Amino acid sequence: MIHQARPFRLSIPFTGGAPSAYDEYSQRRLSDMRDYYHDSAAADALIDANDPLIYEVWSILTPELAGELPFGVTRLLPGTVGGEYFMTKGHYHQVLETGEVYLGLAGEGRIVTETPEGDTDVQALTPGTMLYIPPRWAHRTVNVGAGDLWFAWVYPGNAGHDYVTIVRDGFRLRLMDKNGTPGIMTTR
């Protein structure tokens, strides 16, 4: 269902958890995103073993219009694929000039971002962190902790999502587990 122009409310557990209401639920297993990881042989082995759940998304949908503000909650599980932490696919917004706001609820994460011009950034996402992703910055969330990472987000309704650029080029920065601490690998 897409909410129409009436105010409404729902609750989001501040320590992480599914929202009390949502329009759409989706999940990504490793097999849904094999080509996003650096080590595809390691990804294939894990897919054959148990094809782990990587993340789940609960969304409030709105009309896809400027001025609307779709929002929701994401749970990103802990783990690694060939030493690379579990992460979201990551995307540019199709309308590049649209930003996004994240709020960390539980767990320890990073937001990896980059622009088409090659500027890069990594920010911590922890409980209570509000994080602003400006227009033009592709964004990916990475779980560098031992438990689930939960965060909420809101973005402009007309943004659209471009995954093609990311799956083709990859992010310039990747977060790798180096003996229990996150290290940054630069790919180009």
Ligand code: S6P
């Ligand atoms: C949407 C926002 C989040 C992500 C979600 C999953 O603009 O950034 O809702 O969609 O965390 O990540 P991804 O990269 O698969 O869309």
Ligand code: ZN
């Ligand atoms: Zn986004």
